Amino acid sequence: MLKAVLFDDEYIVLQGLQMMIDWSHYGIELVGTATNGTEALTLFKETQPDIVFTDIRMPGMDGLQVIEKILTAAPETICIVFSGFNEFEYVKKAIKLGVADYLEKPITIPIMEDAIKRIIEKINHQKSIASIQLKWEDSRVELLEKAILDLIMLGEEAIPRWRENFGNEAEQVVGVTVFALSRKSSFLQNHTSYKVIQVQSGMEHLLVVFHFQLECEELFEQLVSIPEKLSIAIGSGRTYKSLGDAKKSYKEAFQALRYGQFMDESAWTRFEDIGENPQISVNLSDQEEAIIFSMRTGDKDGLENQLDTFIKQIEGSRFGPEVLEREILKIIYLGMEVAKEVREDIVKLNNADFLPHVEIRTIHSKEKMYNWFREQMETIMDWSLEARQEIKHGAVEKACKFIKENYFRDLTLQEVSEFVGMNSTYFSLLFKEEMGQSYIKYLTQFRMDQAKKLLQEGQKVGEVSAKVGYHTYRHFSELFKKYVGVKPGQYRDSF
CATH class of the missing domain: 3.40.50.2300 (Response regulator)
Incomplete structure (x- = not known):
């Protein structure tokens, strides 16, 4: 009323x-x-x-x-x-x-009643217009979200529809980054240098950032300063200049989120911080990704469950013998590649007697083939875990020494991994297992400790930033405040 x-x-x-x-x-x-x-x-x-x-x-x-x-x-x-x-x-x-x-x-009463009727008509008309505008706006947002989902799922072929729904700003977009979230959140705010669109696909929560300029400190600052109280995990894919590569960023974002959650990383995990294996295709199915994840994280029970799910899937597809063999061998060789991430020269995997593509031809019943398949995958997992225990301590110790000697320059996960002779994804997992914190947190904490020493000596904040490996003052300042609790200038002045 x-x-x-x-x-x-x-x-x-x-x-x-x-x-x-x-x-x-x-x-x-x-x-x-x-x-x-x-x-x-x-x-x-x-x-x-x-x-x-x-x-x-x-x-x-x-x-x-x-x-x-x-x-x-x-x-x-x-x-x-x-x-x-x-x-x-x-x-x-x-x-x-x-x-x-x-x-x-x-x-008079008639004059007043006429006026009231006109007012009611006007209010109803305004409500009608507002309702139409709201429906139109909802429809426009819905169409844009659908176009963005198509873009990250289909890539190149979805660009024309995306342009049509994104509007005039589409011509200004020079790059795209996808963020996967553990729950729905709109912590990222739009800026003149980028636009953030929140989309959801089933249970997947995404933020898709369209860049109007590729270098964007403001976006980085928002990400590194996410309050702990939000209790949200975020995985980001790489930024791509081509919109057709949005689906790559999308897949990478979920890999980063998954590994970040496994390593108990609240807030932000970048795909660059977990690395990739160039020997493994980026176009794997969700089931294949899950099998890889179980192997990398050393989860034997998880691997058994994923193998059961995989067998149910191929059983439901009613493949013929040749296709069935091909699908099973694909997973076995995928598992071998994952095991070699621990150490390329795993002797047992390179043994001339380990010939799954020959053995599988001697099996003539599905049940026996499935049992053999499980045995092969469990064997590969055991070899991987054995090699992992042998090299873990030495590799991480070597990496820590390398970090302490080179923290002052742009030190990437890839470079440290190559130095210890290990795949970057596996190295990041082993580092967390051995040190109790991720590689990037260890590096950042070490840099902050060095920065505190230099600031206590009274050195200028800009000079300290460069000396501990940060070439952007604002980036260093935000990280320092997050780790230490105060801005670097305030910290220096307190001494």
Whole structure:
């Protein structure tokens, strides 16, 4: 129900309009009356009505002053003024202020009821327009989200539809990055250098960032300063200049999220921080990705479950013998590549007697083939875990020494992994297992410790930033505050 108030210094007018008009018949509740401007303004603040009926002439503060203050505070309020025949100048001013209608005195019941009907029609018309606009806006947002989902799923072929729905800014886009979230959140805010669109596909929560310029410190600052209280895990894919590569960034984002959650990383994990294996295709199925994940994380029970799921899938597809053999061998050789990530020269995998493609031809029943398949995968997993235990401590110790000697330059996960002779993805997992924290956190913490020593000596913040491996002052400053609790300049001044 709409709320209305009446302001007039004539008591008889107020009483008459209150008593003689059936306000509820029009869906209106008369919530109060006032006889002067000061009371009127107080009543308006208390009741926040939708409609104001007011006389122009009132003691203390006239109706025009009241209307001006009301429309400044709540411009959506509908105001109707009462005026005498000789008050045309006042009426003109009232119209300029934005009143919806004016009624000449004496105010009769029919005049008042006609005015109320016009107001109701106007309100209904405004609601109708607002509803249409809202539906149109919802439809436009829905179409844009659908176009973006198509872009990250299909790539190149979805670009024309994306351009059509993205609007004029599409021509300014120079890159795209996909972020996968552990739960729905809109922590990233739009900026002049990028636009963020939130989309959802089933249970997957995504933020897709369209860059208007590739170098963007503001985006990085938002990511590194995500409050711990949000309790959200984020995985980011790489930034690609070609929109057709959005699907690569999407797949990478979920890999980063998955590994980040496994390593108990709250906040942000980049795909660059977990690495990739160029020997393994980027176009793997979700099931194949899950098998790889179980092997890399040393989860034997998880591997058994994933193998069971894989067998059910291929059993349901009713493959012929040749296709069945090919699908099983694909997984076995995929498992071998994952095992070699620990150490390329795993002797048992390179043994001339390990010939799964020969052995599988000697098996002539599906049940035996499935059992053999499980045995092969479990054997590869055992070899991988054995090699992992043999090299883990030495590789991580060697890596830590290398980090301490080179922390002051742009030190990537790939470079450290190559130095210890290990695949970057496996190295990042082993590092976490051995050190209790991820490689990037270890490197950052070591850099912050060195920065504190230099700041305690009174060195300039910009110089310290460069000396500990950060070439962007703002980047260093945000990270320092996150790790230490205060800005680097404040920390230095405290000494």
